[in-house]
Amino acid sequence: MTIDWSNLGFSYIKTPWRFLATWKDGSWNEGELTEDNYLHIHEGSTALHYGQQCFEGLKAYRRKDGGINLFRPDENSKRMNRSAYRLRMPEVPEAFFLDAVKQVVKANQEYVPPYGSGATLYIRPLLIGVGENIGVSPAPEYIFTVFCMPVGPYFKGGLTPTNFIVSDYDRAAPNGTGAAKVGGNYAASLLPGYEAHQRKFSDCIYLDPETHTKIEEVGSANFFGITAANEFVTPKSPSILPSITKYSLLHLAQHSLGLTPVEGDVYLNELDRFVEAGACGTAAVISPISGIQNGEDFHVFYSETEVGPQTKALYHELTGIQFGDISAPTGWIFDVPLD
Ligand code: PLP
Ligand code: COI
Numbered sequence: 001m002t003i004d005w006s007n008l009g010f011s012y013i014k015t016p017w018r019f020l021a022t023w024k025d026g027s028w029n030e031g032e033l034t035e036d037n038y039l040h041i042h043e044g045s046t047a048l049h050y051g052q053q054c055f056e057g058l059k060a061y062r063r064k065d066g067g068i069n070l071f072r073p074d075e076n077s078k079r080m081n082r083s084a085y086r087l088r089m090p091e092v093p094e095a096f097f098l099d100a101v102k103q104v105v106k107a108n109q110e111y112v113p114p115y116g117s118g119a120t121l122y123i124r125p126l127l128i129g130v131g132e133n134i135g136v137s138p139a140p141e142y143i144f145t146v147f148c149m150p151v152g153p154y155f156k157g158g159l160t161p162t163n164f165i166v167s168d169y170d171r172a173a174p175n176g177t178g179a180a181k182v183g184g185n186y187a188a189s190l191l192p193g194y195e196a197h198q199r200k201f202s203d204c205i206y207l208d209p210e211t212h213t214k215i216e217e218v219g220s221a222n223f224f225g226i227t228a229a230n231e232f233v234t235p236k237s238p239s240i241l242p243s244i245t246k247y248s249l250l251h252l253a254q255h256s257l258g259l260t261p262v263e264g265d266v267y268l269n270e271l272d273r274f275v276e277a278g279a280c281g282t283a284a285v286i287s288p289i290s291g292i293q294n295g296e297d298f299h300v301f302y303s304e305t306e307v308g309p310q311t312k313a314l315y316h317e318l319t320g321i322q323f324g325d326i327s328a329p330t331g332w333i334f335d336v337p338l339d
Helices: 073-086 094-106 183-188 190-198 244-255 268-273 310-322
Strands: 018-025 032-034 053-055 056-064 069-070 121-131 141-151 162-166 202-208 217-220 221-227 233-235 260-264 274-281 285-294 299-300 334-335
Touching: 018 094, 018 202, 032 094, 053 073, 053 334, 069 094, 069 310, 073 202, 073 244, 094 121, 094 141, 121 162, 141 183, 141 268, 183 190, 183 310, 190 202, 221 244, 233 244, 244 274, 244 310, 260 285, 268 274, 274 310
Parallel strands: 162 202, 162 285, 233 260
Antiparallel strands: 018 032, 018 141, 053 121, 056 069, 056 121, 069 334, 121 141, 202 217, 217 221, 221 233, 221 274, 274 285, 285 299
C-alpha cells in the first residue's frame, strides 16, 4: 500500500475490512467483519425504490502518540437512530454502533493517516431497508454496515476561502426529512450541486424552503458567520441537518474563544452583519466562505484569499481537540483500543 497521505482528496479508497450486520424478525444478528465491499440485496429492497436508508459520517484521527481518536461518535449514533425513526427503520443500539465503528477502525488501522499529514479516516455507517417488497411500506429486513477510507479535504484546499452560490432548488421540505441524514436529501442536491460546479462554485447555499429568505445549508455542511459584535451565528431550522461539528463549534466559540453563540435566522439580505463566514461539517471540517453569489449580487466576506482570525482560531481549536493536542470537553473523545 502506498498512499500519499498529504495529497488525498475526498474519494473512495477500498480498505480491507467493513462490518456488516442484518436485522430480521425483530432483532440484529451479531454482525461480522468482511472483506467483500459489495452488498448482495433483493431487487425489491426499499432502499433502492423508496429511499428507505440513512447514513452517518464521522472520522478517526491519529494522535501524536500513535493512538486513534473518534470525535463524538455517540452523537452520530443518536442521529442515525433519529433518522431511522423518521423512515420507520429499526434502531441500531448505541453500544452496537460504537463497537462496530471501533472494530472497523482497528481492523483497518494501517489506513488511519499519520499524525501531522492533515488527513483522517472517514467512517461511513449505513442503514438500509432490504428484502422482498414492492408496496410502499417498511422493509422486512435491514442491513447495517460500516466502512471507511482515508480522506483529505472535502472542499478543495481545506482551510482555503472558497465561493458558493445560492440555489433556486430546495434540498428538503419545511416538514420533510431535512433534519434526517437520508439519501433522498442528497439525491435532491445532485442537480443543484452540478449546476453550482458548472459555474465554478464549490457548492450551493440552500435557503429555507418556506420563505427562501434565510440561509439554511452550505452543500453538505452547515453555515456559520461571525459578527462584528463577536457573535458566532448559525441557522436554526427544522429542515437543516443538526451538525455535530456545528454544535461543537457553538460550544468552543463560547468557552474557548469568548464569542457569543447564537442559533437564529440568517437572512440573505443581512449578510453585511458578518465579518467572517464558513461552512462546517465532518467532511468539510471548517471551510472559510470567501463569497456568496446571489442572483447578480456577489457578497464578499472577510477576504477572497485570507482566512479570518476567528475562523482560523476555531479551526485550530476544533482540529487540536480531534487530534488529541488540546484537551477536550468531557465525553467528546473516544479512544479506539488497538489490541
Ligand atoms: N449538513 C449536511 C447536509 C451534511 O451532510 C452534513 C454532514 O454530515 C453536515 C451538515 C454536517 O454535519 P456533521 O457536522 O455532523 O458532520
Ligand atoms: C459528512 O460530513 O460526513 C457528510 O456526510 C458530507 C458528505 C455527504 C460527503
